Amino acid sequence: MDSLSFLIVSLISGAIAGTVLGLVNLVIVEPYLDRAIGIEVQHSITAGEEINPVEHANYRFWQKGGEVVAGTILGMAFGSLLGIVFVFGRRIIPGSNVKKALVLSGIIWLVIFMIPAIKYPANPPTVGDPDTINYRQSLFISFILISGFTALGLSIIYNKINLKPLFKLLAVSFIYAGIMVGAFIAIPPNTDEITVPMDLVNGFRIMSMLTMTVFWIILGITFGLIWDKLKPHETAQFKTV
Amino acid sequence: MSFRKQIQISETKIPKAAIGLLIFILAFSLFIVGYDQGQLFSLIQGEQAYNDLWIHEFSHDMRHAAGFPCH
Numbered sequence: 001m002d003s004l005s006f007l008i009v010s011l012i013s014g015a016i017a018g019t020v021l022g023l024v025n026l027v028i029v030e031p032y033l034d035r036a037i038g039i040e041v042q043h044s045i046t047a048g049e050e051i052n053p054v055e056h057a058n059y060r061f062w063q064k065g066g067e068v069v070a071g072t073i074l075g076m077a078f079g080s081l082l083g084i085v086f087v088f089g090r091r092i093i094p095g096s097n098v099k100k101a102l103v104l105s106g107i108i109w110l111v112i113f114m115i116p117a118i119k120y121p122a123n124p125p126t127v128g129d130p131d132t133i134n135y136r137q138s139l140f141i142s143f144i145l146i147s148g149f150t151a152l153g154l155s156i157i158y159n160k161i162n163l164k165p166l167f168k169l170l171a172v173s174f175i176y177a178g179i180m181v182g183a184f185i186a187i188p189p190n191t192d193e194i195t196v197p198m199d200l201v202n203g204f205r206i207m208s209m210l211t212m213t214v215f216w217i218i219l220g221i222t223f224g225l226i227w228d229k230l231k232p233h234e235t236a237q238f239k240t241v
Numbered sequence: 242m243s244f245r246k247q248i249q250i251s252e253t254k255i256p257k258a259a260i261g262l263l264i265f266i267l268a269f270s271l272f273i274v275g276y277d278q279g280q281l282f283s284l285i286q287g288e289q290a291y292n293d294l295w296i297h298e299f300s301h302d303m304r305h306a307a308g309f310p311c312h
Binding site for chain 2: 001002003004006007010011022025029030033062063064066067069070071073074076077078080081083084087088113116117120121122123124125126127128129130133134136137140141190204208211212
């Protein structure tokens, strides 16, 4: 396999999907962030802090630019993950490379985004005590690692056992569900109190879930299309006949 | 008469170095976007980086939107 084109497929597809995520978030998620930050600013003013509106507006403009850049970086991270999974998993899934990449990105979305989001849903600014950030990050990482490594282990078992694919799929799905239900019960919840209106929190969570889901779909399709274009798994050789 | 013919070979060999590089990019990029609380810039700025939180603030909106814990 050609390493350079493999790296290009992984990183470029991730960068494209991540940049789109950042731009879409500017339209769909930002209104919720602005509203939450507005509440945060009001709390600061009430507490006696002086906020310069022009400076604050410039700061928010800078942060919104950062959202697109961070989207590109995050996309490259997840493009890298999809690339690694694709190299090992592409022979298991039938069909075109686009279909394979879409199925695998769907599995990754479920394992490292959707399941963890049920346990620890996204929160807008003002929700979350700064003093508990390390604790909350530890819980979040632990849950993702349990989910990810469980899926990795089960995918290895899936490849080793000699049964009909449907039976194997059902077996590993049940085992995964069992382990994750156990983790869901065993790992403590986020105990930070929510003091902002729930319509803001719920609206933000729905939009966050929507844009992240669209991101994984775009990533899968883009990855498959670029893979088809560059064909990292094929090498050209010349033979004299 | 002989001629050269191009043939396509499908290789199954795993590109280990490329995978190693992608694992590094995955971990480093996730740390930047989702977890840095001043650690990276503290290598240059020292303790001040934990107050400024430049990377945290720059990736702040995406950190929230992508579901990472923040604040």
